[in-house]
Amino acid sequence: MRNTIRWTTLAVAVLAATSIGAAAQQQFRMRHPGPGGGVPPGPHARIEAMLDLTDAQKASLKATREEQRRAADPIFEELRGIHEAIQQGLESETPDATALGDKLVAAHAARKRLDQLRAVGREKLVALLTDEQRQKLEAYEKEHGPIGGPGRRGRLRGPGPGHRGMPAPPPQ
16 A cells, blocks of 8 residues: 555656746746747737837836846756755655655746736736737637736647747748
């Protein structure tokens, strides 16, 4: 019975490590564009254009994003450290299921803090908007999911086309 619990906990830890690694990888790709001219216009540019933000609104939103980035960076670093610890624990000769489970709980708590930061950022965005812009935002979120959130496809989307043998999209 005790071995069953350990193996189950170990399996959960492996799944968590994979999820955390995918999240860190996605964050890395966003900050370090690969060959081919960099990153296409991101969601911020599309949202700003869709809402037709004024220059003052754009400046305020940019300051909010920078503030959030400064608050989120230590959490992402913490997640990377937790992921590395999970990897080391899994690769050890005698993995400690309890320690791995503790790291999984710590990663979950860090993710929750990131979710809270996103919620605060969205509240600040909504506070900047006119009534017409709020209506546009609500319609957009109804179709695409919350801004700054996981959206319909889920938080961890995985690598895109052209990554490790996946077919790349045809040139346009």
